[in-house]
Amino acid sequence: MATYSELMAQAQALMSQAEQARKNELAAAIADIKAKMKEYGITVTDLGGAAAGAKKAAKSKSKAVAKYRGPNGELWAGGPGRKPEWVRAVLAAGKSLEDYRI
Template structure:
């Protein structure tokens, strides 16, 4: 049977691998979206992104970020559902204090 530290190490390795795959897939999706936007003459404004960015984003918290994840993700630490990176860190036995943003 694997030890706790071995399982944590495996979990961290899998998260790193998953992040690499996510970045690769994301790059492919972004390239596809850009190609479609060019093909159809769609602008960012057509998508409504500019107006929601000015308003802080639809459904996004306006509380300042208190924590920053391993890949730059931000979280205010407020009530509600925890981001996936927080769940993974806690499951791996990590303390959220190590992700505090020092102001």
């Protein structure tokens, strides 16, 4: 009969093998998905995700009531600090922020 330490060593070796197999299968799956995306012209945005390298939108910590609603339903209270990207895009396009007032 094997000792506890021998069994633990075997278990660790199996876990290491299992992790390596998982990494190999994951890499193969990712390569297959990328190939199919390229073949069919699918983008990450088409799949409902953010574009590569894009940061996830941070949840607003503001307790202020929203005064403006963006073109995609984004809300902004119009307070001090950095303006949201949608506000900067609207202003850069020469549009009036008043058109987006709630």
